[in-house]
Amino acid sequence: MANGLTHFDESGRAIMVDVTQKPDTDRTAVASGRIRMSAEAMRTIREGTAAKGDVLGVARIAGIMAAKRTGELIPLCHPLPLGSCSVEFRMAEDANEVEAVCTASLRGQTGVEMEALTGVSVALLTIYDMCKAIDKRMEITDVRLVKKTGGKSGAFFRCGAARGEGGRDA
Amino acid sequence: MANGLTHFDESGRAIMVDVTQKPDTDRTAVASGRIRMSAEAMRTIREGTAAKGDVLGVARIAGIMAAKRTGELIPLCHPLPLGSCSVEFRMAEDANEVEAVCTASLRGQTGVEMEALTGVSVALLTIYDMCKAIDKRMEITDVRLVKKTGGKSGAFFRCGAARGEGGRDA
Amino acid sequence: MANGLTHFDESGRAIMVDVTQKPDTDRTAVASGRIRMSAEAMRTIREGTAAKGDVLGVARIAGIMAAKRTGELIPLCHPLPLGSCSVEFRMAEDANEVEAVCTASLRGQTGVEMEALTGVSVALLTIYDMCKAIDKRMEITDVRLVKKTGGKSGAFFRCGAARGEGGRDA
Amino acid sequence: MANGLTHFDESGRAIMVDVTQKPDTDRTAVASGRIRMSAEAMRTIREGTAAKGDVLGVARIAGIMAAKRTGELIPLCHPLPLGSCSVEFRMAEDANEVEAVCTASLRGQTGVEMEALTGVSVALLTIYDMCKAIDKRMEITDVRLVKKTGGKSGAFFRCGAARGEGGRDA
C-alpha cells in the first residue's frame, strides 16, 4: 500500500487488492445523486412517468444494468456477483431536480459501494441523454455514498442529505 | 416524439432514434465534472502523481475506456466508433477538488456528448474507488456538458465554469 | 465458401466475410417473434402496462440494448454502429401471446437482420424472466425475419404473419 | 412485489430481487428450442458437421458464451458465475429442423433457467446467421424451459417435448 491508497502496492503499482482471505459477509451500500434541470425538462419527465415517455423507467434499468458491470468499468474493482440492486427516484419539483438512490447488496468478500455509485451515475446520465433535446444544461451533482454496512471497516452512515451539510460516521 | 423527448415515439415507447439519413459531420463534445474530498485524500493524490500511486493516471484510462463503451451503458445511445478521446484533470487544491474534463470527437451521424459525460463520470468514480480507504465522503459534482460542435443543432458553449453561474448558448 | 455457406472459406473454416469493398447503402430489417403464456401471466402483463410493473417497457429496453451488441454475441456477425432500433409489442389477448417486432437500420456495408432477430429474442427472453414466477411454461416461438431492404441481394418480404402460412420473396 | 411479478417492488418499480439471504444450493436448468429451415439448408448443415463448414460447432460455442453473459443481457437477471454449460443439437431431418438443448448448472443463490434459455436462443440465432445466405425464412420456435432443479420452488419438469402437448409440474 502506498500513501494509504489500498489500490497500489508498496512500489506504487496499481493492483486489485487481495480479498481471498476475507470471510463472506452480508454487505449493503446505498448511494445517491441528483440531476438539476430546467422547469421544462422537469415537467416533461413528470408527465412521462404518468403516461408517455417513461424517462425514469428507462433510467432505472440503465442504472441496475450498469451496477452489475461495475467491475468492467472501474479498473481495480473486483468483479462481483451482485445479490440485489434497485434504483429509486425522487422528484424535488420545487428545485427542478431528480434524485436517484441506488441500493446494492451482496453476500461476499468485498463491499459494493462502487456498484451503488455506478448505478446512480449511469441512471442520471441516462436521464441526461433522454432529456438533452430539451435541455443541454442539466447537471449531475452530489453523487455520494449514503450508507454502507458489512465488512471489517464497520458501518458508515452519512448524516444529512442536503448539500453542504457535513456527514458523520456512525 | 412524445413531449419533446426525441427518445420516445409518438406512443411514448422508448426508441433509438434514426440517424441513418443524417450526413457524416465532424462532431466534438467537451464535458467536465468535479470530485470534492478531504485534504488528506487530496494530498495523497497530489503525491501520487509525482511519485507512487498514480490515481489520476488510472482514472484517465478508465474514463477513456468507458467513453468508448457509452453505447453499451446508456440504453438509447447509438454505438459509435469514437474518433478521439482524452481526459484531463485539474487539481484545485485550495478547494480540495479534482476537476475532470473529457473531450470526445467523431466524424459521424450523431453527437458525442454522452461519450464525454460518461468519460467524466467514470474517471471521477475511479478516483472515488481508489481513495475510498482514506475518505468515504467524497462527492462527485457538477458533471455537465461544456461544449458541443457539429451537427444540425449547431454549436453549444456553456459560459461560466463556476458553480451556479448561468450558461448561455452560443 | 463451402456448400453455399458464406461464413466458411473454401476449406470449411469459419470466417467473418469481407465487406470492405461493398458500398455504404441504407439497410433495414424487421424481425418478429412471439411468446405464449398462461392467461394469468397475460393478465399480469396487461395490468402492468397500465399501471405498475411495466414488463414490456423493460423488455423493450433489453431488446434495443441487445441489438446493439449483436456483433458480440453472434460469432461471425460484423460489429455494426446501428443507426436506429425500435421494439414494439402487440398483445394478442385471445391467444395469450405477446408479439415482439424489432426494426433496425443502418447506412453501411452489411445488413442488419441479425440485429433485428437478436433484439426480438432478447426482448422475449426478458418477458420470460419477468413472468417466470407466475408461469414457467411460456414458449418463445416464430422468431423470424419479416422484411429486409438494402444491399445487393435486394429486398425480402415475408408474406403472411400467421403461423404456418408460407412466405414469399418480393 | 406487484401483481405476482417478483421483478417489481410494491410500487411497480423494476428491481433485481434480493437473493443474499438464500442458501447456496446446487441448481440445474435445461432449455430447448428449434429452428425450422428448408431442405437445402438442412442438407448443408448435415454435410458441414461431417466435413467442411461446421455450423453446429460454431453455434455451440456461441450458445455457451452467451449463457455466460446472460446477466448482461437480461436486465433484472443476477450476474452468475456459471458452474457448467453445454449445448447439444439434434437434427430432426424428416422435419427439416435442428433442436438445440442447453444445460446449465451452478452452486449458488439463484437459478439458471435464463442462462439455459439464453444459450439456446443464441445458438439458434447463430445457425440462422450462418445459413441465411441459403434460406432467409428459417424460424426459431418452441424455445422453452424443459427442466429445473434446486432452489426453494422445487423441481420443474416439462412433460412432452412435442409441440402443443401440455407439460406438467413434477
Next chain:
Amino acid sequence: MANGLTHFDESGRAIMVDVTQKPDTDRTAVASGRIRMSAEAMRTIREGTAAKGDVLGVARIAGIMAAKRTGELIPLCHPLPLGSCSVEFRMAEDANEVEAVCTASLRGQTGVEMEALTGVSVALLTIYDMCKAIDKRMEITDVRLVKKTGGKSGAFFRCGAARGEGGRDA
C-alpha cells in the same frame, strides 16, 4: 506526443489519438504467433481436427470474436467496425507447434494491426485452455505483425517468418 509515443499528449498524458480528419482507406493487417507444446498435446489436437474435439475450430471462433472487441481490451485503441476477420492454423508437427495467422481488414480511418494481434493472442490462449489438462507447459511465442497495408504510413511487410530472422520494411 511525448517521446515519439503517439498515445500520449505533449504533457505525457495517455490519449486516444484523433483520427477524425483522416480519410477512409482500405486497411489490412496480418499477424501471426505460435504455441509450442508436448508431442502428446500436439497429437491430441491433430486427432481432434479429424474427428472429435475440434480444438482449432473453437480457437478460431475465439480469435475472431476477440478481434472484434479489441477496442474494449486495449485502452487507447479506437473501437472499429471490423470489415473482415479470419484465423488460420498451421500445424508444424516436427516442431510440435501450432501457428495461428489472423487477417483483419476495414475501410476506415485507422489501422487494424491490434485487431490482428489480439485475434492471434486469444486464439492461442484458447488452445492453451483446451489442452492444459494434458500439458501445462505450453508456450505462446513469436506473436508479431506480419503485414500491414493502407494508411498514411504505407505498407509494412515483415520478411522471414522463421524465428530470429530479421524483417525488413517494404
Next chain:
Amino acid sequence: MANGLTHFDESGRAIMVDVTQKPDTDRTAVASGRIRMSAEAMRTIREGTAAKGDVLGVARIAGIMAAKRTGELIPLCHPLPLGSCSVEFRMAEDANEVEAVCTASLRGQTGVEMEALTGVSVALLTIYDMCKAIDKRMEITDVRLVKKTGGKSGAFFRCGAARGEGGRDA
C-alpha cells in the same frame, strides 16, 4: 472427455466442464511473458516510466482489466469473480525486452491460470499498441504459466525462467 481433452464430452462436443461439485479452495496462478523491441522503443518506455508517457502504467491497467474478463474471451472458461490481480514489469535492458508477470487468485471452484495468462497477453499487447509508431517489429514471446497452487491437481511450478530451459513439476 475426448482424447484427454476435458473441454469436450465423450462425443467430441465442446463443453464448459462442471465444477459445481468441487469445493471452494484458495487458488493462485502466476504467468509471465515478454515483448522484444528495438533499443529506441525500449528507451522510450524507460523514459516514460520516469516522467512522461507511462506506457507500463497503462499496460498494467489493461492487463488487470482483461484478466477480469477472461471468461468472456476464452470460450470454455468459467466466469470467475477474481479475488486479486496484479501485473508487474521487469525491464531487461541488455536484451531490449520487457517482461510482464501477472498474478491472479481466487477462493473458488476452479483455477485461475487462464486469467493470469490473459492478463499477461493483454498487458503485452498494450505495450505493442503504445509503441507501434516507433517499432512495428516488436514480438510477444514466452507467454507461459509459471506457477499454480490450489485445486485437486496439486501445485505446479515451472523451473527456469530463461528461454529454452526446461521446466519441472514440483
